Amino acid sequence: MARDWYDLFITDFPGGAAAEVPQTGREQERRGFFKRLRENMKKTREALAAEVQATLFEGDLDEQTWERLEEALIYADVGAKTTAEVVERLEQEAQEGQLVGGEQLTKRLSELLAELARTGDEHIDIRPDPTVILVVGVNGTGKTTSIGKLAWHLRQTLGQTVVIGAADTFRAAAVEQLERWGERAGCDVVKGPEGSDPGAVAFDAIARGRERAADVVIIDTAGRLHTQRELMAELEKVKRVISKQMPDAPHETLMTVDATTGQNGLRQAQLFGQAVNVTGIVLTKLDGTAKGGIALAIANELNIPVKLIGIGEKLEDLRPFDPDAFAEALLTA
Amino acid sequence: MFDSLADKLQGTLAGVRQRGSLSEDDIARAMREIRLALLEADVNFKVVKQFTSAVKERCLGVEVHKQLNPGQQVVKIVNDELTALMGGHSAGLTFSPRPPTVILMAGLQGSGKTTATAKLARYLREENGSSVAVAACDVYRPAAVEQLIKVGLQAGATVYEQGTDKDPVDIARWAWDQAKRDGKDVLIVDTAGRLHVDQALMDELANVRKAVKPHVVLLVVDAMTGQDAVNVAEQFAEVARFDGVILSKLDGDARGGAALSVKAVTGKPIMFASTGEKLPDFERFHPDRMAQRILGMGDVMSFIERAERTIEEDDAKELERKMRKNEFTLEDFLTQLKRVRKMGPLTSLLGMMPGLAGHQLSKMNVDEKELDRVEAMILSMTPQERARPELIKGSRRLRIARGSGTSVQQVNQLVKQFGEMRKLMRGLAQGKMPDLGALMRQQR
Ligand SMILES: Nc1nc2c(ncn2[C@@H]2O[C@H](COP(=O)(O)OP(=O)(O)OP(=O)(O)O)[C@@H](O)[C@H]2O)c(=O)[nH]1
Ligand SMILES: [Mg+2]
Numbered sequence: 001m002a003r004d005w006y007d008l009f010i011t012d013f014p015g016g017a018a019a020e021v022p023q024t025g026r027e028q029e030r031r032g033f034f035k036r037l038r039e040n041m042k043k044t045r046e047a048l049a050a051e052v053q054a055t056l057f058e059g060d061l062d063e064q065t066w067e068r069l070e071e072a073l074i075y076a077d078v079g080a081k082t083t084a085e086v087v088e089r090l091e092q093e094a095q096e097g098q099l100v101g102g103e104q105l106t107k108r109l110s111e112l113l114a115e116l117a118r119t120g121d122e123h124i125d126i127r128p129d130p131t132v133i134l135v136v137g138v139n140g141t142g143k144t145t146s147i148g149k150l151a152w153h154l155r156q157t158l159g160q161t162v163v164i165g166a167a168d169t170f171r172a173a174a175v176e177q178l179e180r181w182g183e184r185a186g187c188d189v190v191k192g193p194e195g196s197d198p199g200a201v202a203f204d205a206i207a208r209g210r211e212r213a214a215d216v217v218i219i220d221t222a223g224r225l226h227t228q229r230e231l232m233a234e235l236e237k238v239k240r241v242i243s244k245q246m247p248d249a250p251h252e253t254l255m256t257v258d259a260t261t262g263q264n265g266l267r268q269a270q271l272f273g274q275a276v277n278v279t280g281i282v283l284t285k286l287d288g289t290a291k292g293g294i295a296l297a298i299a300n301e302l303n304i305p306v307k308l309i310g311i312g313e314k315l316e317d318l319r320p321f322d323p324d325a326f327a328e329a330l331l332t333a
Numbered sequence: 334m335f336d337s338l339a340d341k342l343q344g345t346l347a348g349v350r351q352r353g354s355l356s357e358d359d360i361a362r363a364m365r366e367i368r369l370a371l372l373e374a375d376v377n378f379k380v381v382k383q384f385t386s387a388v389k390e391r392c393l394g395v396e397v398h399k400q401l402n403p404g405q406q407v408v409k410i411v412n413d414e415l416t417a418l419m420g421g422h423s424a425g426l427t428f429s430p431r432p433p434t435v436i437l438m439a440g441l442q443g444s445g446k447t448t449a450t451a452k453l454a455r456y457l458r459e460e461n462g463s464s465v466a467v468a469a470c471d472v473y474r475p476a477a478v479e480q481l482i483k484v485g486l487q488a489g490a491t492v493y494e495q496g497t498d499k500d501p502v503d504i505a506r507w508a509w510d511q512a513k514r515d516g517k518d519v520l521i522v523d524t525a526g527r528l529h530v531d532q533a534l535m536d537e538l539a540n541v542r543k544a545v546k547p548h549v550v551l552l553v554v555d556a557m558t559g560q561d562a563v564n565v566a567e568q569f570a571e572v573a574r575f576d577g578v579i580l581s582k583l584d585g586d587a588r589g590g591a592a593l594s595v596k597a598v599t600g601k602p603i604m605f606a607s608t609g610e611k612l613p614d615f616e617r618f619h620p621d622r623m624a625q626r627i628l629g630m631g632d633v634m635s636f637i638e639r640a641e642r643t644i645e646e647d648d649a650k651e652l653e654r655k656m657r658k659n660e661f662t663l664e665d666f667l668t669q670l671k672r673v674r675k676m677g678p679l680t681s682l683l684g685m686m687p688g689l690a691g692h693q694l695s696k697m698n699v700d701e702k703e704l705d706r707v708e709a710m711i712l713s714m715t716p717q718e719r720a721r722p723e724l725i726k727g728s729r730r731l732r733i734a735r736g737s738g739t740s741v742q743q744v745n746q747l748v749k750q751f752g753e754m755r756k757l758m759r760g761l762a763q764g765k766m767p768d769l770g771a772l773m774r775q776q777r
Binding site for chain 1: 369372373374375378441442443444445473474475476479480482483484487528529530555557558559560561562564565582584585586587588590591593610
C-alpha cells in the first residue's frame with residue numbers, strides 16, 4: 001500500500017483532484033520517491049542491515065541472529081523498549097514454527113514494523129473550511145521548511161489556497177524566513193510585529209484565511225524545548241486562541257521530529273502531546289543517513305502516527321508517510 | 334525522572350556484599366544494565382560495546398570495598414572510564430599569535446550553528462575581551478543572513494555579509510580580508526547546515542576551509558542526536574577536520590550520549606555547551622558532569638567521594654551492624670548528623686543521593702536552623718535517653734525542651750521521626766529500598 005497525496009488527504013472532492021492528474025503521473029511520482037529513498041539509504045556507510053540479512057540467511061537462528069536484529073533496530077534509533085517487543089514477538093513466531101528461513105523472517109519483521117508504524121488516524125482531513133493546521137516542535141527540527149513545502153504541495157497537487165501564519169515571533173529573522181517560503185509556495189503570509197503575541201498572529205491568520213475563503217491555514221510556531229514550561233504554556237495558549245476563534249480548530253497539530261533524533265524524541269512527543277494534543281508527526285531530514293526509528297517508538301508507545309516525511313530542502317521534498325516503505329528502509333542499508 | 338543506573342546496579346548486585354567479591358555472573362548482569370543505560374542515553378551501540386568490554390575488564394578481580402556497596406563500586410568504575418573517555422578535563426580554544434584567529438563553524442541543518450556563532454562571539458568578547466567579527470556564509474537557508482545580522486549585532490560582533498548571491502567561499506575569503514583590515518582578534522565563519530552525505534556541500538565546506546585556513550574548526554552537534562552521530566562525526570572529521578565540538582540544546586532533558594559517540598570515534602573534545610536560546614547560555618564543557626548526565630546519576634560520584642572521605646572504615650561497619658540490629662541510638666544519630674553536616678549543606682547532599690535524583694525528597698528544603706535545633710535537643714538529653722529514646726516522656730520532654738530552647742511538641746516530633754528513621758535504616762541495611770514517598774507524607 002504505497003501512499004501518495006491522494007491517500008493522505010481527505011478532501012470533499014472525491015476523485016476530484018486525483019482525477020486531474022493522470023494515473024501515470026502518480027505512478028511516476030511514486031517510483032521517483034522510492035528511487036530517491038533507496039538512493040538515500042544506499043548512502044548509509046554502515047552496512048549493518050546487510051549484515052543482518054546475511055545472518056538471517058545463514059541457516060540456524062541462534063542467539064546471535066536475534067542480537068543482530070536488535071542491533072539493527074537500535075542502530076536505527078528505534079530504542080530498547082520497542083526493539084525488545086518486536087524481536088520478542090518475532091522470536092516467538094519463529095519458535096512456534098510459523099516462520100521458516102531467513103527470507104520469511106525478514107519479511108515478517110518488516111510487516112511487524114509497518115504494523116507498529118500504522119497507528120491512529122493516518123489521514124489529514126482538509127474538508128473543514130478553512131482547515132487549520134498548527135505546526136509545533138523543538139528548535140531546528142524543520143517546522144518552517146516543512147510548512148513551506150506543505151503549502152506548496154497543497155496548492156500544487158490538490159489545488160488548495162493556503163494562508164500561513166507567522167506565529168514564531170521570537171527567533172531572529174524567523175518571519176523573513178517564512179515569508180521567503182510563502183513566496184516560493186505562492187501563499188499569503190500573515191505576520192505581526194517582532195516579539196508580538198503569537199496567539200494574536202494565529203488569530204489574524206485565521207481571520208485572513210476566512211476573509212479570503214482559503215482552504216487551509218497553517219500556523220508556524222517558534223521552536224521550543226519540551227522542558228521549557230513557560231514556552232509550552234505559551235503554545236497551549238496559542239491553541240486556545242485558535243479554538244476560540246474556530247471551535248474545532250486546530251484540526252490538525254503536526255509536530256516535526258528530526259530523523260537524527262535519538263531517544264529524547266519520545267519525551268518530545270509525549271510533552272508536546274500533553275500540551276497541544278499532537279495528531280501527527282512530520283519526520284524530517286530523512287535524506288541523511290539517519291533512519292528515524294524514533295518515530296516507530298513514538299507510534300508504538302504514544303500512538304501518534306507519522307503523516308509526512310521531509311527528504312530535502314527543496315519545495316518538492318515532502319512526501320506522505322508510507323509505513324511499508326519506512327519499515328523496509330529501517331532494515332535495508 | 335531518569336531511572337538511575339546506580340539504583341539498578343544496586344538492585345542487581347544486592348547479594349554481592351555477603352560474598353565479598355564480584356562473580357562473572359554479577360559482572361555480566363551489571364554489564365547488561367550498563368549497556369541498556371548507555372543505549373537509552375543514545376550512545377552509539379558500537380561505542381557501547383567497546384566501552385562495556387573495557388569496564389568489564391576492570392570489574393574482574395575487584396575487591397568489594399567496605400564503604401561502598403558493589404553497585405556503587407561498579408558505578409564508580411563506569412564513571413571513571415566514561416570521564417576518561419570524554420576527555421578528563423575541559424579543553425579550550427587556542428588562539429593564533431597573529432590575529433585574526435579564524436574559527437570555522439560546521440554542522441548539520443538545525444543543529445544550532447548560527448546561534449552558537451553569536452554565543453561564541455559574545456563569550457570571547459566577555460571572557461577574553463576580544464574584538465570579534467562574524468561572517469555570514471549561509472547563502473542557502475532563507476533569511477539565514479538576516480538572522481546572523483541580528484544575533485551577531487546583539488552579541489556585539491561586527492557582521493560581514495554580502496547577501497545571498499555570492500559564493501560562500503568568496504564571502505569567507507572577503508570576510509577574512511575585512512577582519513584583517515579591521516584589526517579583529519577573532520573571525521567566526523558561520524556556514525550553512527549540510528548533510529554529511531551531500532557531496533557538493535561537503536566539497537564547498539572543504540573549499541571554505543582551504544580559503545580561510547581556520548585555526549579552529551568547530552562542529553556543532555545537537556545533544557538530542559541519536560545513533561547517527563557517529564556517521565556525521567566521521568564524515569565531518571574527514572572533510573572539515575574539526576578540532577572540537579559544541580554540544581547544543583543541552584538545556585533539554587536529553588542524556589546526550591551523542592557526545593560520547595562523537596568523542597569516541599573522532600577523539601576530538603567537546604569544548605562548549607550551549608544551554609539555552611539566550612546569548613549568555615553558553616559555557617565551557619565539563620566532561621565529568623557529562624559522564625554523570627549520560628549515566629543519569631545526579632551527582633552520585635561527588636556523594637561517593639565525600640562519603641569516602643568522611644566516614645571512617647570501622648565506624649561504617651559498626652554503624653551498619655547497629656542499623657541492622659535496630660540498635661541505632663540518638664547518640665549515633667548525633668555523631669552522624671555532625672559528620673553529614675561536615676560534608677556540606679544537606680539539601681545538596683540529598684540531591685546527590687543515589688535513588689533520590691529527581692525525587693521530591695531531593696527538592697526538599699532542609700532548614701539548617703532546624704538541624705541546629707535537633708542537635709541542641711539531643712545535647713540536652715541524658716546518655717540513657719539518647720540510648721533509649723522511648724524513655725523520653727512527660728517531665729523529661731519538658732526538661733529537654735527547656736534545655737534546648739525548643740518546645741515540647743518539637744521534642745515529641747524528634748522522637749517520633751527518629752523512630753521512623755530507625756525503621757527506615759533497618760530496612761536499608763537489610764537491602765530494602767524504603768518507600769520514600771510514604772515517609773515524606775508521614776512527615777508532613
Ligand atoms: N536535508 C534536510 N534539511 C531539512 C529538512 N527539513 C528542514 N531542513 C533544514 O533544517 C534547518 C532547520 O529548518 P527550519 O525549517 O528552519 O526549522 P524550524 O523548526 O522552523 O527551526 P526554528 O524555527 O528555528 O525552531 C534548515 O536549514 C532547513 O533547510 C529535510 O527534510 N532535509
Ligand atoms: Mg522556524
